[in-house]
Amino acid sequence: MEFCPTCGNMLQYELPNMGRPSRFFCPTCPYVCYIENRIKIKRRQRLVRKEIEAVISxxxxxxxxxxxxxxxxxxxxxxxxxxxxxxxxxxxxxxxxxxxxxxxxxxxxxx
Missing domain, CATH: 2.20.25.10 (N-terminal domain of TfIIb)
Structure with missing residues (x-):
């Protein structure tokens, strides 16, 4: 869920239409947030397994x-x-x- 930074209402999703990309828009104010179609992974980070500590030794x-x-x-x-x-x-x-x-x-x- 995304919320409007201007008024705080929940944003609605609109599908791409006539060459316009998909977007989130606020139903009460003129706020619009366009969604990029391509997502790039900027950095990959390896997960490190943590050592398990015993509750009681x-x-x-x-x-x-x-x-x-x-x-x-x-x-x-x-x-x-x-x-x-x-x-x-x-x-x-x-x-x-x-x-x-x-x-x-x-x-x-x-x-």
Missing amino acids: HDDMQNAPTVEIPCPRCNHDKAAFAEFQTRSADEPATIFFMCLNDKCKHTWRQD
């Missing part, structure tokens, strides 16, 4: 309390957990778990 879980819950990967029966409010206040908190098996160290969450 393994160091944070070393001193966390433990609970008896099976690991979904290795079925070890103990895991450390931490609870964080990752959404709005009226939503329940997210619980992050880390398997205490030295070979596994799998992390998962329960929303």
